[in-house]
Amino acid sequence: MSNWIEACSLDQLKEGLPYPVTLDDYDIVLIRQDDSVYALADNCTHQDFPLSQGKVGPDRITCRAHGAQFCLKTGKALKAPAFAGVKTFTTRIDDGIVFVDV
């Protein structure tokens, strides 16, 4: 069942700059890239460091703590020391507002 929650306005998201939000008790990092907004759990699966403090590349985010990387689209772990992926959430943009299905 869908549970769409308003997260922020699209204008608040700067290209490639992670934006942390808490929605319905989930810590989530939003990432705007090209025409898409990605939403991932804001916890690295290695040692729980906030991914929102990481660096965004073309298709991934790199955890600032020890360099693990995760796919923006799927949350899949792309580089050790993390091996488990992070949860991802579906997003949609309505009239300049970003919604996340939590």
Ligand code: FES
């Ligand atoms: S906590 Fe993210 S790589 Fe270690």
